[in-house]
Amino acid sequence: MPDADVLAVSGEPDEVRQLLAMLRREPDLRSAGLALAETEPAPGELGALADTLTAIVTNEALLTAVASTIGVWLHARLRPTRIKVRKGDVEIEVVTGKAKRAEDYTREILDRFAEPDEE
DSSP states (O other): OOOOEEEEEESOHHHHHHHHHHHHTOGGGGGGOOEEEEEOOOTTOSSOEEEEEEEEEOSHHHHHHHHHHHHHHHHHOSSOOEEEEEETTEEEEEEOOTTOOHHHHHHHHHHHHHSOOOO
């Protein structure tokens, strides 16, 4: 199996589930191993929350396909949405804004992951 990166997207649990459903409808993403990652409940909470989804990206084409789908999903949001996308040690926070196109969100994600790690 080629080297793979885990791409993690976190946000509000309902929104993460909606994004996961959209990602799962994309035939190009069937090999991405899409899944929900549950976090342990805090003291006093009744159950675990699934506020993060993960995708296994094995190549740039798969990363681009996942980022493009996230961009389309963000563009379609009717209310302000904030998500965090992590790949390795790089994390980006994406916030929906007025008049931003799907391509702008996609480019924002891909450009940040293309930057060399700053240490």
